[in-house]
Amino acid sequence: MTDTLHTHPLRFVRRGQTVTLHNIPPTRTLLDLLREDLHCTGTKEGCGEGDCGACTVVLGEERDGTLRLGAVNSCIRLAHSIDGMALWTVEDIAQPDGTLHPAQEAMVACHGSQCGFCTPGFVMSLFALYQDTQGQPIAREQAQAALSGNLCRCTGYRPILEAASAMQNLPRHSLDESTVRAQLRALADPKIKAAARKDKASSAYLAPRTLAELLRARAQHPRAQLVAGCTDVGLWITKMHMQFAQVIDTTQVAELRRIEHYPHHLAIGAAASLTDAFAALVADRPQLASFAHRFAGLPVRNSGTLGGNVANGSPIGDSMPLLIALGANVVLMSERGHREMPLEDLYTGYRKNVMAPDDVLAWIKVPKAVPHEFSRAYKISKRFEDDISAVCLAIHLTLDEGHIAAASIGVGGVAATPVRAVKTQAALQGQRWTQDTAHTAAQVLQAEFQPISDLRASALYRKQVLGNLLQRLWLESQGTANVNLENFAATGVAA
Template structure:
């Protein structure tokens, strides 16, 4: 077995050190099989159901430059155990026993066994029936509690729906669970002793990993050197895809190279002249928050991209490097005319995102290169942008078709068009024929119809479990019509105007 350095993290206010943890061991297997803590459940084994949700705490810096803790609910079934090295971990078994969780404003820990508000509210609102999904819901509620429950502010139904979007339940119909989310703030306040936890996490800091099976270099330079020395090591970020290779395909990896600790890749920075440079290790939640800050019309698409635990783990760079034809990030980035920056010890090179892919799961990334950054141009004053995700479920589902359309209009004429499509070809694709149909033409119903026809002729989608070829083809034309109607301000043209929360309340 490939040796690794000891895995160390904080749990229940204590330092936990584990030896000989395989580089491809999942966090869920570590909890259930190695530590025999079975409160965390295995449902789907692929990050879809949320039964395995746990919460991670990581050292960070707040807006004032002060040390702080970030709290993120993640799926433990597809997260590698070594990825939590140096962090704090909470499972459903910890909330009533962690001495660092104390009454707000008090020094003493609550009596042993005292329920956390996330647990007590689920009991009071009858949010559990068979109970299998309950540990995951409780942990998502705990993450919400840490991030949302602020004195004087209320958790809205919409916020509860978004934060619980990665958790599925067959029994309750969700209403009592939403009730529990809103009830938490009415209960006596508790808080994590962050000063004590920051001190404990600081004591875990150690130099970058050496030659062990699981490497997580702390700088871009050391990461690129490690990649040059180990071109066959499996690169991982949030493991929302590689985790499936382990749980579903039973693949094994003796050498793993984790990009998420490289400081340069963890940042979102402004580009000279405007736009954003998003590091490949920025998780999807933060990456989409940065995109939505300048393009708020993407908020609904960002929330539907995946459940929150997946967005908290998965990274934009990993999504791009993976290159799945049904991945949702790439069509949007293509429509935004984004460029991907590849890096190696030989230097960096940038290319349009759509030029990265050569075939199904194939790309131009050299053996010693990694995806380092995604550069997104600034929003134009006169652009109209929409991104559409069509799937069988409203939330937490893979797209049958993803289509992103961006037009720049000047005096009613299409000065620029960029269209990205997913689910219709072997790779994420740019719809160049449809774009050419629009550029230089007055933006009108006739132009939208012509572009829709060009879009349908440009692709020959396959039939699979998510949709038939014919359905996908018709859908492409219909989405162009929806885009036209939205651009004209037609009421009810956008599904984003439908309030799912109100329908289920």
């Protein structure tokens, strides 16, 4: 297949110019393109799995008439996925005369760089934050959220957070957004794109722009690797050294990037980023804000998609327990038609599902919040953020005058797939919501699953945590404060 397939020219905007590159392999990462092909070595390779943030760059695209920027991990981002976008690396943000960008200057002034290896990634996350805040003051919590995907091995976080606040006090640096938008519109011109793809009847990297094109491509190329943000498949490439002769990228399908609001449910397109998807979920249920923040570092959420996380079906994927608890359905589509099912029915085994070779996960339908519901999602991991769960538990209760009218529970990290806690739901259904009920349900939950021991946690730990989390749910439902780190705030610093 590799002898007959070619890749279309890769075109993006950088440093005010349109860059056109030819013969880029379909599984070439953006980091390798920068460092090895373009010899731009300011962007560093740390972990190669989207975990440390040393490789952070910023991508820009026009959305609804505005330029939208976001920090992403270049180590697991496929190079062809930035076709038609604007790109900034740490080499690109200083002025032509060498004057540093405020994000860079603040890092220098606040002594935010120690060994320096992680510094380019931090600078690029700060650059995205700087553009997003448009000169407004930056609170420490806001800076921490923006830097959630960047790790400093030298433990230099204090001066880096100080730099985040200080950069707004430096002389303003303005990005010429109108020019960038004009360049992006030129790249999107159908005539220009057609000319760039002339004589390329079949491509090793397909990036359909409409749902009809995606379904047609999937029917014609059922063996091609489907990608959606590549935050998981990227690791197959960087860590397992897998290569794919042909890739179908779903992230440019216009219909699947939408989040549609209906009277009783949200319809989240499978290609909607995790950032956008969780923003919609949090807008409907504000209590999920902390869980959304902890899902992954911001660069991962900016690249990854909700549909990709669900379709991947990892037993430790965090979105699925939450969606199961909320009663979400998924819609599968192909040229043959579509079918809808509860999300938990999608999975048949470890990373296996009911999808046919020509099926595409198109939509996730999530019921909207209703009166008298009480929902919580808990993530247990070694790091507070930017880490994989040992256990994920999501619980959704509907209360009626102190009785549990309905109970829905999703669990991750305890079985080969994300699962619904059917026995625990039955133990809660119809009962009065009391401490005794919570205690009994906790015991049922601990006995319902037989988790394994692995590098993240022992089976005994996972069982114990499940019971403790249900007890925590009871305490939170009664208004008890200071039962979780999310609500903890330091009031002073010891001398």
